[in-house]
Amino acid sequence: MKTCIACGMPMKKESDFAMGDTSKAYCIYCAKEDGSMQSFEEKKQSLVNFTIKTQGLDKAVAEKAVENMMRQLPAWKAFF
Amino acid sequence: MKTKRQIQKEATRKLILDTAYQVYASEGFSATTNQIARAANLSHGTIFVHFPTVENLIICLLERFGLEINAQFHLLAEKDESLETFLAAHISVLIRYEDFYKRLISEINVLPQEAKYVFINIQSVVSFHLNQVIERDQEKETIKEIPMHIVFNSWLGLIHYYLTNSYLFAAGSVLTDHKDELILNYIKLIRK
Incomplete structure (x- = not known):
């Protein structure tokens, strides 16, 4: 099973993939309306x-936790 | 293709993490690396070949635990499931890891800062799925007007209270014994 490169969610069904396209490496929640992947800042926010x-959560704590999570994901390696 | 040495290295790393999981689940996170080494039948130095510090060992262990437990939440959670089904799935995953999870929530405040962030991210997967279920029920106006974080924290608070004080409620698995009661009454609290 594929895992979203931008948030880590396992993509088990066609509807989990961006635009329902199973060749995509990111999920429906990490796609913009046009189907492209959200930017680092958009995703982080x-x-x-x-x-x-x-x-x-307190905003500062939430930001740290999100950065910690994004650091592990293939899509955002270049940002850390 | 992996070399024999790489395969051996990965197997030893896995053995250390598996053993640390068992030792921390039964003794708590104050257990020493000496205890882990003895239980894994390894020399004490071998632990530090794979994990330079105790903090690093704990963080790697929590990250692996997070991946495992979150994969199970994702697999069990369905977009159109009922609140009852989701809460039952959450508890059934926690029952599989009950001893370790109990230690984790009891001792999280003394663990390294990074471990706390890993813990938040474990909870984020639960809150993600619960949010989907609650938003749908709010549209149907079957749930009281309560902010999402209070809905989530109340559920977590309830099951964490039973877990951290399990001696008050059960001789064995407190979640197994009280699962139905907790789900039923939590839903009564938030449903219209």
Whole structure:
């Protein structure tokens, strides 16, 4: 099973892939409307906002946790 | 193709992580690398060939644990599942790792900072799936108007309270014994 290079989510169904295209290496949540992959800053911001919304974390803590997660992912290696 | 030496190196690294998981689950994170080495039948120095510091060992172990547990959450979670099914899936994954998870949540405050971030990211996968279920139920107006982080933290708070005080509630697996009761009553609290 493929794992999204930008957020690490396993992609088990066609609908998990960006634009439903199983040849893509990133998931539906990491794609922009035109199907291209979100930039590093876009992805980081959306993950930080999501972490604050769903877990109520302090912004600085959320940013550190997101950076720590993104550091492990193939799409963002060049940013660390 | 991997050389025999590489295969051996990977096997030893895996053995150390597997053993550290078992030792930390039974003794807590204050267990020493000497204890881990003895339990793995390795020399103490071998641990440090693979993991330069105790902090590094703990972080690598948590990252591996996070990948494993999150893969299971993703596999069990379905987009159109009910709240009951999702909460049951969450508990059933935690039951598989109950002893280790209990140590982790009890001792997270004394673990290295990076380990705390790994822990947050483990919870992010749970909050991601719970958020999908709750948003759908909120659209159907079957859930009370409660901020998402309170919905999530209340669920986590409930199961973590039972886990960290398991001696109050069960002789064996507290999640196995109280799973149905916790799910049923948590849903009563948040559903309209």
